[in-house]
Amino acid sequence: MSTAELTGDLRSRVRPDRVHGSLYTDPDVYARELERIWYSTWVYVGHTSEVPQPNDYVRKHIGPQQVVLTRDRTGAIHVLHNRCSHRGNLVCDADRGNSSSFRCPYHGWTFANTGELLGFPFNQGYGGAQAKERLSGLGAAPRVESYRGFVFASLAAEGPTLREHLGAAAERIDQLCRLSPEGEVELTAGWVRHEVTANWKMLVENETDGYHPQFVHSSIFSISGSGIGALYSDKSTAVTRALGGGHSENDLSPEFRRLGVPMGWSGTPESKIPDYAAAMRATYGAETGDEIMINGSPHVMIFPNLFIAEIQLFVIQPVAVDRTVQHVTAIQFAGAPDLNRRLVTQCVGSVGPAGMLLADDAEMYERNQRGVAQRQPEWLDLSRGLARERTDEHGFTVGTATDETSMRAMWAHYLTLMDPA
Amino acid sequence: MDDVGVVASEFATVRVSLDTQGNSPRLRLEDLRSGAVRFLDALELESIVWAPEGFLRELLDPSRHRWRDDGSEGCGP
């Protein structure tokens, strides 16, 4: 089967046990993904802790779209397109700021941080101030919702609610927030931006691929005495779980429970963060507090762009069919200053362009992108663990720690969006 | 004159200071991008505190005072 014959027919390119290489390289597929995934479904944009005060704003993105996440005077959150309604100029330059209104530098058109047009210079040319009524303001995402501070937007006016979209993944956000003695996550540590020459789905698939760590990350595991490698082996009791909606996780908690040590998952012994451990037990009670600290933080990929990896949070931004930016920050827990500092230090060592983990992942994405451009054998195999998958007590499909259950589920969901039957 | 500081965003840059030249203190606002200066006394400030939201929204309309077709600029201090 040649690539030419496949044009437009995505179902023939996604099979239960394999996908066609053109899905990572075909500009037409990418264009359709932007329309049917990135500009239709719920996409993670930012966190309310990034705009804590009335009139705060931060620049964000929905794939290649530049948006501004604002909190208005009343506290409501908006996601606005960064595009003046006059001549299409970019309105906001700064990464972040505080302003009730935005003024375009080109001709001075001025907009409220709700997107409403407030006015323009020399308005007689438009017949006076009342022209505001007929001229448009900044484009706004028609649907913006947040879940526990995580703000998502959909550029489609209609569709499933955010809660429906998140499904079981919402519980993973709950699990993350419970690690704060105040029940809240704060994304206040700033961002590192890492660009890779690879299609965005290479990243999504890798995030919950438990097969690669012992190969790609063996260099750092071997010298740091990290136990992470063992978590992703065939002997591990950890599982890969498809959570529905294209979301997936590596659930390492069975291993952490076996270990039974509070904060054992984090690599930071409790003795180094006594204030945090005390605050957790004070909030949740000794038994539940210990349980939360033993179970650890989720490792979950929320389709299509939010990856929570225990102590760090990644936002995946496709910018071209073969270029993707990964934005990463250290997760900070409200009420946990001693833990938070350690998380920044740990995270900086691991992620970003020089990260001792992520630079190796990035190398694999890029090698993969160059590899799939080669003509034969056309397909990428997804069959690992297909024969040993099971359904767990909650009805989710589960594979072993190293199985490709999450990828198969991602592609199945992908088809429902890209090529609805 | 006590310098309070510069209030700046990507859209405007204003130096704020407390002016004590007069018989009561006044707030001195200097638009550092144009050099225009405005003084606000205590009662004026109090009035702004009590002004409805729509009052500021109207001020933010560029045609309202600063860029008017009749060539008249917003009144100075």
Place this chain on the structure above:
Amino acid sequence: MTAAAQHIVDGTPAPQEHTAAPGDPIPLAEAEAFLYREARLADAWELEAWEALWTDDATYYVPVDDSADPRTTMSIIFDNRNRIATRIKQLRTGKRHAQRPLSRLCRSVTNVEVLDHEGGDTVVTSVVQVLESRDRGSTWWVGRVTHRLRRVDGAVRMAAKKVVLVDSDRALPSMSFLL
């Protein structure tokens, strides 16, 4: 090799007539020679020799935002001495995939000035430009560098190195070589 020959080969300063005291300022020529040597060792992947240039309390810092506190804010690199050692060890495993094969590097160090002398350390600023060649393509890395140099047992060592890349807050490709 005699000290004089070493000086001719790689610019290592010939021993001075009088022994410099540990806290004495490091003169410009000696600072420059140190920077060039460090650059040459990094380009040539002389990992052990490069690592030996650091003091025991060293920090190696590549910020995203130079005005932020690296203890509470994300950086591209913020290594203490232990983590510098880990970084080197990782490269030496031969399984640091981002450096398989090793990047081909050539850097120039320019605009060297001695800025200050504080607490026994000499603060030196310079500009670095590195051409990194990999299979993915070539990347031009440019930044303003600040070194804190200190004389330890008669030899110049670096107690801190900070590289503020021109595009530090933009999306950067992988940077897994020694900057």
